[in-house]
Structures are given as C-alpha cells and as structure tokens.
Amino acid sequence: MSTHNVLVIGATGKVGSEVINQLSTQENINVFAGLRSMARAEEFKSKGVTPVALDLDDADTIPGAVEGIDSLLLLTGYTVDMMKQSKRVIDAAKTAGVKHIVHIGASGNDTTEVSHWGWHKMIEAYIEQQGFDYTHLQPEAFMQNITAFGWLNPNGLVNLLKEAVWSWVDATDVGAIASAALARPEEFKNQVWRLGYDTGSIQHVADTLSKELALNLTTLPLDPNDFYAGVISQGADAAYMACIRDQFLLNGEGKIINADATFDKEAFKQATGRYPTTWTQFIEREKESLLRAVAQ
Template identity: 45%
Template structure:
C-alpha cells in the first residue's frame, strides 16, 4: 500500500506579515499540509475560513507545545520583539525535538556571523541551538523590511511625503517581506534542497535620501527625508510601554547605523534567483507596487 500521508508544516507567527505570506505561498502546494499556530480560537477563525487547519500554541505556555507539535514534520519559528524570544525559542526547540519534528526554518535577523548588534546576536544563538539540537535546518537572516517604510510600530511611517528614520545618512540593505516569505515557503516545502543553509536576504542598499528621490520620481509628488535622533525612538518606546530590554537594543542599533559602525550594514546578496528562480524586489519595484499606500 502506498503511504499517502502528506508532510505537515506548522507555521508559527501565522497572523504576522511573514507567517501570513508564507502560508499564501504554500497554499498551492498539494504535496504538503499546512497548519497555522494561533493563540486563541478567535485567531483561528481567519484560517478556518480559508480551509487551513489550526492548533493552539502559546509560546509562554509550554503545556500547549507538545499537543500543537503532534504529527508535525516541519516548523517555521517566528518569535516576537521582546527578550523573551530567547526563552521562548529554547522551549519551542526543546519540545520540537521531543515531538520528533525533522526540519526547522528559523526567521532570524540581519548581520554577519561576527555581529555585535545585541538582538541580531540573540537570533544567532538560537540558530546555534537549533543546530546543536540535531535538526535539519534552514536559517533566514533578512535585512531591514521594506514594509517598515509603510508602517512601523503600528503607525504610518510617511506623512505627507515626509520620511522619518533614526539612521542619519546611513546606507542600509533592504528586503521585501514577500521575498522573505517565498524563501521560507520553499525551505519548508523542499527541505532536501535547503537543509544546512543560512540565507542572508537583502537585495537593495539605499539611503533614505535616495529613497525619497525614487518615490518622488515614481509617484510624481515630492518626498523628502527628515532624520530623527535615536533618542526620539527611545522615548517613544518608553511612552508606549514597550518591552525595553529588546527596544534598548534597537535604540542602540539605530545609533550605530547613524554612526556608521555596523560592519556590512549595506551588504546585499545574489542568492535569490538561485533559491527561487525569480529576481528579488528592488526599491523601484516596491514603490511601484505600493503606490496607492504611498500616495498623499
């Protein structure tokens, strides 16, 4: 008798931007089964309406881990923006091993292997723990998300053509979330092709002044960049009640971008076509695709 059981792929962070897009890329693949991890039945309704199975998984409640992992073959791990990501990731990985999950795709952060940017390094510790635990793995290290110029921290990032950022005149490397999700989906669907790989994902390096000029040219209205002090970011995080162990690291990395002291801040890569067979999104493509959102 032929075994017709399909590999089961669990998507954590399923309601976030990368998780949702990864599911979208996987939906047409009939050789796998997708399961979305959610924290509540209310969150499950969106996926149930699309015919996607769900399980309840709370990173902070370890009693939910093994039931959620039952029968799972592959997992996408996406944690949130707090220092708890370290504890949460370790618990997830430990329980994934108990559940005999085979392949782990981990969404990490920017940076070269020798980075000293704190929250980037935390993700690299998680990468090493995944490897040490004996999993087949694919590590994803996206550079700054292009979508951050549409909204950041739940707020619109550009108002009336004025772009604000905390990095002075730094040239930064960027990636479209859609491209990150496409690589994640392929690594989950075809672990035999992507196991053991660390994919750095950044395909266009640009300053905010250059970004403003591109937007002006493509949209036909004036855009300009007004840099803000990283202190403005720090105070806004304090005022909003954000988790400051993590956000203090983000504040520090804005200062380092502005000072030009992050090695490889503008690193870009030529791996996207090899991974996907497609060309990556560049800034001109992204602006064209999001003209409606950028209009004012």
C-alpha cells in the first residue's frame, strides 16, 4: 500500500494537536506538521512527525511546505487575515498538486449575520472552485471555550448569552473527524460535516459543572460589548472579535436560527468508532484543568 502524505496546518492548536496524535500512530501515513517556529521541532520528531517551516503570514514559506502533500488540514488563526492566509495555502496547494483539503470552518448556519461565518463560506467556495476534493468541517461552540477564554474562573462562569441555548462540540471530536477524513479521503470526498452534539445554556453548563465537580457555581452576566472592549485592550484582532461580539448579542436576543441544532451522532460513530462527547464526559475527562480554573 502506498503512503499518504498529510500536512497539518495549525498543528499546535487544540484541534491540530489531536489530529497529530491520531494520525502519527497510523501506518502508511506520513504526517507533516506546519510550524511557525521550529522551537518545538524535536517534540514532533519524537512522535514520528516531520516538522516543516510554515508561517501563514510569510507567503514564501508555503510552497515548500505543501510540496509532495496529498491531503492537508487547513486551520487558520482567529483574525480577518484568515481570508488572505487561506488563499495563499489553496493557491500553493493547487500548484503543488495537493488532492484533498480538510478545512476547519465555523457554524454552518446559512445566515451571515456573523461576519466570520461568511468568511469561512468564501474559503470553502474557493476550495471547491479550484477543483480540490474537499471535506468542510463546521463546528459549533467548542466546549474548551469555557477555559480558553477564562469564562470559568473562581467567581463563577461568565454568561455572554443570556438564556440562549447553544450547540456545543468537544474540540477532540472535531480532531477525530478531521483525522478520519485525512486518513481516508475517499470516504469523506466532497462532504460537509456540521459538528455539534450536546446542547445547553450557560446556566445549564454551570449546573452540570457544579454537579460533576461538587461545586456551587454561579453565572456572571457580562455585556458582549464589555467583553469586546476587554479582549481588544489585550491585543485581540478587532475585526474577528467584532464577529464574536455580534454573535453573542444575537444569541442573547434569540436571533440566530437553530443555534441549538445538533447533528448525526450515528454518522460520527461510524466515522470514528465512538459516539461524540457529552458535557458530562467532557467534564469527567477535563476534571483537573477545570478545577484549576476555578481555584486560580
């Protein structure tokens, strides 16, 4: 059986690292990790992964990174530059003869009240227009957001959504589908996967955390405009964070249709060999890190 060369862009993030872990143990797959900095190169080599220099903000690094690649995971940062970065990768991949692109986008909601949903749809359309085999992954809200953004803290759980019920997905599950698509591209050829498998308001999440961790968490209402001002003061990308602010505002007003939609758990199991993660399972697995967030 011939080997399949896979490049993971975003290899150090929560989804990309899961893809690296899953693919690096599979036979007949050569895994390449695109790294902005080669400081962690030895870490990847120890897993049998080949590190390659790839800086999405440096167009000159991209052609060499995609040369000889069969399938690639396209995962960009949380800035408006995702449009420019993605086009650079897609154009270089087309020249290099890459066959298959797995793209990590955002909510598959057909509306574009939230601008970055539209950005991702433009990227998906360009991948298709250039003639690649594609797998578009459209995750809903990551469960990891409660710690990644500091929402869970010693004072309680920040609530930017009022009473809105959200669809949630474990980033590990997104990585599992991405890994399956990269390893078995023919099975996932020209497919769109919407990924969200458990629902809950912020109050529901707080109650579940309290039950599973033996805590008494309160929710902490926060105006999305104040959230936006805070993250901008810390250097976050203004254009992208405006999208997030707008999503919170629309969610809180109940204006995002099907914000609580969930998708086919049986299809997920068929693809990965297991069912997607529930909030209870996520909390059990991440118990130590969640308790640290509350204790800080």
